[in-house]
Amino acid sequence: MAAILTVMGLLTAQTLSHARAGRIRALDNVALQQQLDQENFRVLGYPELLAVADHALHGMPERPEVAVSALERVLEIETRDGSSWARLAFAYAKSDGFWTDRASGALRESYLRMPYADQQFMLWRLGLAEHYWPSVPDALRQDVLREARLVRPGLVQREWPRIWESQAAHAGD
Secondary structure, eight states: OHHHHHHHHHHHHHHHHHHHHHHHHHOOHHHHHHHHHHSOGGGSOHHHHHHHHHHHHHHOTTOHHHHHHHHHHHHHHOTTOHHHHHHHHHHHHHHHSSOOHHHHHHHHHHHHHOSSOOHHHHHHHHHHHHHTGGGSOHHHHHHHHHHHTTSOHHHHHHHOHHHHHHHHHTTTO
């Protein structure tokens, strides 16, 4: 009986966390900022933190540090989340103003934890790498090129020309 009550309690907490995440997604920028000023990231759950990060990255481009804080907390909770590592790389680049070693480290973790991804995420991650391609270290480029080989060549050539050129240059490798 105690086990059933424990499971029910956990499910209720998870349901509430998802409901709060939905409310966070619905906030405008000012309301979100007020909410963040009143709450510590430590009290937010995984889905809520992801909602804060998404909102900050897309709705508050002037505040990328909010996304960085939320995603770092997400990864304290669940280090295996490859998509959050890639989003953290993007947030680091936005926060720092350019591609940095910490952005490279986060993208490397994304590839380590999620070498194969669904198509939508894979295309987004390739777009991220293309945007910062001149600053992406050679070792990380190999992961990107491996992923790009899973995409139709015409799409790579059209959407990510720098990755395409690097693929052509390494065709014999």
